[in-house]
Amino acid sequence: MLSPQLKGGSSLDSKSSKVLVVGLDGASWNILEPLARKKDGIFKKLAEKGATGILESTIPPVTGAAWVSMATGLNPGRTGCVDFLNRRGPGCRLTLVSSLDYLGKAIWDFMSFEGLSSVIIDYPMLYPPYKIDGAMVSGLGSPTKASYPPELLDEAERVFGGYEEFIRPQDPKYDDLDKFFEDLFRSFELKAKTSLYIAKKYEEWNLLFDVVSHTDWLFHRCWPFVAGEDGKYSKLSAEFLEQVGDFIEEYLKSFDLDALLLVSDHGSGPNTHRFNLARLMVSSGFIESPTSPLGYLKYLVREEERKVSEVLSKVGVMRSVIAKLKRRRRKKAISGSVPSFYPIDLDRSRVFLLNHTTHFGAIYVNLKGREPSGIVEPNDYEPLRELIVEEMAKVASKFGISIKSFRKEEIYWGPHVDWLPDLVLLVEEGGGAVEHDFFGKWIVKNESLSRRYLGSHRRHGLFVGFGPAFKSAKNLKLSILDIAPMIAGLLGVKFPWEPDGSIPKGLFRGKYEDMRLEKMSKKEKLGFKAFLTSIKFKSGLKERS
Structure with a gap:
């Protein structure tokens, strides 16, 4: 039975408390609910006795933004992360999300400062792993698997x-669905064994946060089968999700827990459309671009000649060679940047696009005074955005699709807002893949991104709360920003600042109803700052250049 593995009592004692958080990437309750109706098991128990509902993701609902916001309780305007690659300043360079985006902001750092132990397993983009009170294993988006301690x-x-292998659903070998499921089951079996091994090795943990990326891979490759009920691959999809349930139940049997949370970074749904944002921006006159691949090559040659000429005339040949070598070294570093090579003439374009994932559209205004080649006057900034929003509405009407346009100040706040996209687009609520085919003549296609990419992201993810702290409740609606404050409240951990999320009201029972978020004093903040400096030094982490 589930309940004996969850402690009773009226309040949590931080030093002896255990909170388990299992992240199921891409999951939502409407995906798991059919399993709960059909079979006895963990999902049925959670549905009957737990607090279940929607966990609303970031805009856009992308792994690179959502997991960082979940760990920190901060919106993308305060984390600087809307994707796997993000701007950190003016221009077209994008920087990979890394552990630098977590360090000093994540709930496990606050816990380490207070002497509480965390085990963080397969957390996306948490690379390189760094020293915490406990253990850390990097997850999806890392260049290689790594851990702290290193051994x-x-x-x-x-x-x-x-150890588990990362599975790329779009790999051509997965035209063979039998091969996909074979690899998926094998990879997850290794992941589950390793996770439980690490959890038991560091059995004194207070927080265990384990992320399962395999669910997302399943939803991307096999959405029609996940959503269906009949046929071989629908049965294999259900069997895999049941195996994930068995993994969660094994955790519950192995540890005396105070609280269990099931969460996801976003939900999933069918990938139904392709939207060529680049072609629309060019045809509408917002971007000036060469009209053919040959023209693009000529443009690149001219641009390179111009840049080389400027460098040689100003600083001499030797300095230009040194600068080039430095740029190459920076590209290799995990904290380095990658440039955009899209065929956009920045000296004549009012907006530009960067190499983001296809889950959303990101439009940057080429604003004078902010961008190196800015041509849009500040007074024309809002009228230009309004024109673009109107153009999106026309396209949506013409092709019978949904395009939602978000001005950044409507959805983000904080010190990084300047460098985030000026307009964020969601096509078909995330069901439309946004592409940058500058030389294609198409705008919208009613088809999936590829035959191996049939599912895409949605904003409504998964939340389940279970244990003595939680009331039995249905149809809840929480924010992804609430998870870190909730964990802090359950463990009595202080935040150094006011997070953007909060501890939801009406979700807890008994003495947990009075649970509230505490903040560090000025003295504690100074101590936390010194603590972080020590962690950076011991872990060899350096700020981005």
Whole structure:
């Protein structure tokens, strides 16, 4: 039974408390609910006795933004993350999300400062792992698997003969669905064994946060089968989700828990359309671009000649060579930047696009005074955005699709807002893939991104709360920003600042109803700052250049 593994009592004692958070990437309750209706098991127990509902993701609902906001309780305007790649200043360079975006902001850092232990497993983009009170394993989006302590993964691999492999649903070999499911089951089996091994090795943890990316891979590759009920691959999809449920139940059998949270970074749904944002921006006159691939090559040559000429005339040949070598080194660094090579003439374009994922559209205004090649006067900034929003409405009407346009100040606030997209677009609530085919003549296609990419993201993710702290409740609506404050409240951990999320009211029972978020004193903040400096030094982390 589930309940014996969850502690009773009226309040949580931080030093002895255990809070388990399992992240199911891309999951939502409407995906798991059919399993809960059909079979006895963990999902049925949670549906009957837990607090279940929607966890509203970031805009856009992308892994690179959502997991960072979940760990920190901060919106993208305060994290600087709307995607896997993000701007950190003016111009067209994008920087990878890394552990630098978590350090000093994540709930496990506050816990380490207060002497509480965390085990963080397979958390996306948490690379390189750094020193915490406990253990940390990097997850999706990392260039390689790594852990703190460094020997932890080596030990697990020796025990189990390997570690889970990342699965790319769009890999051509997964035209063979039998091969996809074979790899998915094998990878998850290794992941589950390793996670439980690490959790038991560091059994004194107070927070265990384990992320399962395999669910997202399933939804992307096999959405029609996940949503269906009949046929071989629908049965395999259900069988896989049941195996995930068994993994969660094994955690519950292995540890005496105070609270269980099931969460996701976003939901999932069918990928139904493709939207060529680049072609629309060019044809509408917002972007000036070469009209053919040959023209693009000529443009690149001219641009390179112009840049080389400027460098040589100003600083001499030797300095230009040194600068080029430095740029190459920066590109190789995890904290470095990557440039955009889209065929956009910035000296004549009012907006520009960057190499973001296809889950959303991002439009940057080429604003004078902010961008190196800015041509749009500040007084024309809002009228230009209004023109673009109107153009999106025309396209939506013409092709019979939904395009939602968000001005950044409507959805973000904080010190990084200047460098975030001036307009964020969601096509078909996330069901439309946004592409940058500058030389294609099409605007909208009624088809999925590829035959191996049939599912895409939605804003409504998964929330389940279970245990003595939670009331039994249905149809809840929470924000992804609420998770870090909720964990802090359950463990009595202080925040150094006011988060953007909060501890939801009406969700808890008994003495938990009075649970509130505490903040650090000025003295504690100074101590936390010194603590972070020590962590950076011991972990070898350096600020981005």
